[in-house]
Amino acid sequence: MLYNSTENKNEVVSASQAIAQGISKDGGLFVPQELPKYDEETLKSLLPLGYKGIAKKVFSDFLTDFTAEEIDDCVEKAYTAEKFGSDNPAPIAYKKFNGNDVNILELWHGPTCAFKDMALQILPHLLTKSLKKTNDGKDAVILVATSGDTGKAALEGFKDVEHTKIIVFYPVDGVSPMQKHQMNTQEGENVKVCAIEGNFDDAQTGVKKIFTTPEISEKLGENNMMFSSANSINWGRLLPQIVYYIASYCELVNDGKIQLGDKINVVVPTGNFGNILASYYACCMGLPVNKFICASNSNNVLTDFINTGVYDKNRKFYTTISPSMDILVSSNLERLLYKLSGDNAEVTREWMTALKTDGKYEVSAEVKDAVKSAFYGGYCDDEMTKATIRKMFDEQGYLCDTHTAVAVAVYDQYVSETGDKTPVVIASTASPYKFSRAVLDAVNDGRELPDNEFDMADLINEITSAEIPAPLASLKNKKARFSDVVKVDEMPDYVLGALGVK
Numbered sequence: 001m002l003y004n005s006t007e008n009k010n011e012v013v014s015a016s017q018a019i020a021q022g023i024s025k026d027g028g029l030f031v032p033q034e035l036p037k038y039d040e041e042t043l044k045s046l047l048p049l050g051y052k053g054i055a056k057k058v059f060s061d062f063l064t065d066f067t068a069e070e071i072d073d074c075v076e077k078a079y080t081a082e083k084f085g086s087d088n089p090a091p092i093a094y095k096k097f098n099g100n101d102v103n104i105l106e107l108w109h110g111p112t113c114a115f116k117d118m119a120l121q122i123l124p125h126l127l128t129k130s131l132k133k134t135n136d137g138k139d140a141v142i143l144v145a146t147s148g149d150t151g152k153a154a155l156e157g158f159k160d161v162e163h164t165k166i167i168v169f170y171p172v173d174g175v176s177p178m179q180k181h182q183m184n185t186q187e188g189e190n191v192k193v194c195a196i197e198g199n200f201d202d203a204q205t206g207v208k209k210i211f212t213t214p215e216i217s218e219k220l221g222e223n224n225m226m227f228s229s230a231n232s233i234n235w236g237r238l239l240p241q242i243v244y245y246i247a248s249y250c251e252l253v254n255d256g257k258i259q260l261g262d263k264i265n266v267v268v269p270t271g272n273f274g275n276i277l278a279s280y281y282a283c284c285m286g287l288p289v290n291k292f293i294c295a296s297n298s299n300n301v302l303t304d305f306i307n308t309g310v311y312d313k314n315r316k317f318y319t320t321i322s323p324s325m326d327i328l329v330s331s332n333l334e335r336l337l338y339k340l341s342g343d344n345a346e347v348t349r350e351w352m353t354a355l356k357t358d359g360k361y362e363v364s365a366e367v368k369d370a371v372k373s374a375f376y377g378g379y380c381d382d383e384m385t386k387a388t389i390r391k392m393f394d395e396q397g398y399l400c401d402t403h404t405a406v407a408v409a410v411y412d413q414y415v416s417e418t419g420d421k422t423p424v425v426i427a428s429t430a431s432p433y434k435f436s437r438a439v440l441d442a443v444n445d446g447r448e449l450p451d452n453e454f455d456m457a458d459l460i461n462e463i464t465s466a467e468i469p470a471p472l473a474s475l476k477n478k479k480a481r482f483s484d485v486v487k488v489d490e491m492p493d494y495v496l497g498a499l500g501v502k
């Protein structure tokens, strides 16, 4: 299977090149030239395989220049019971909300308690093998812009992985105190963490610029290094996410919740559009999905896009209690537009160029219709988010995080608007203890608010009896190693300094 850039069909690479490089030279994103097809027989054959077995099958269909042994090795190293708490890294919690069944796919049992672990525990293994194959013997420099969860998950995935270095940028006021503490206490000899004065989009734009500045790449080349990305623009991030949609479907069948062949709806709390795009790819491969429900917070640029076909990032930016979705430029949408425009790189490039120059574009009528028929877009504000956490806890004794609550709230809107009660998978993307302040606000009944995240976590635990994940509890006594803050235009200099090649 070969991959090409969404902005230039002549830019064709192998799977390992796509993963090693992260982003195409022209600024486009790598996409598979065609998708493997899973018919009902294939899905049936996956039912008894378990998560790792399904992962191996999916990876082998996409990473055709990897050997079966290599794929085995990556999967076995990534999804251990030690790291994910059990042999099923993505269990489903069967709950009800407002009288409707909600099947909550818990994607946060990994080492950093957010769904990013599902991809970032395996990406370093895919990447180091890809680098060996592409055979330039260079060390990979991973640059990450994070709205909070990616950064920690990438640091944890890459720490002390040979021939890699990782530098993470986060918006100084755009992540939760727990997320900040998780990153600033990161261990490992090959890691650096730096805050920027700006929001997530500034961090992401800054990283993209560093990637595409030839002088910086040359400097790295001279020092036997090359850039790579662990952001969700890297194909090696997206692919592992396809796995859990297929695995969750199998789990629903195995648990007798649906029959093989039945359609499901998928709800995803969305920021950069990576997670929901993975479910869309799974559907293109043959997974029976009826509707993709794209849930946003007050930064509802995607809701508007799905409803109007106009993507316009020129709007107020809100800092919300679901910070991992505080995003106005959803990078992975580019891959969807490419697909829905019939693999049209010219028109995709036009829209992306308009986004860069005007902050806005409007897709063609055909693409608009295609988006609208597959996707439903909705959003919910902070008050509604908290009310949803509260209601879910009161009715079911189940505590969910702010991002998951956005998804549940938007799903509830969807059902009341459409009456569609197709069985649903709702992606639950983080542990509630990553966002203790807001979760506590939601479930607290008049107790005094503690002044630090760890005491808040203890109080939530006292009120709800929900278990505090061990990786978060153990942070309490760790000292911060990193405290740098730079301006956006200082990012290139910071990178060269951190790599010792200034």
Ligand SMILES: *Cc1c(COP(=O)(O)O)cnc(C)c1O
Binding pocket: 114, 115, 116, 149, 150, 232, 269, 270, 271, 272, 273, 274, 275, 276, 324, 325, 403, 429, 430
């Ligand atoms: C990253 C993240 C999201 C958004 O996922 P995308 O793939 O960027 O759309 C949602 N929730 C949490 C907790 C996250 O960390």
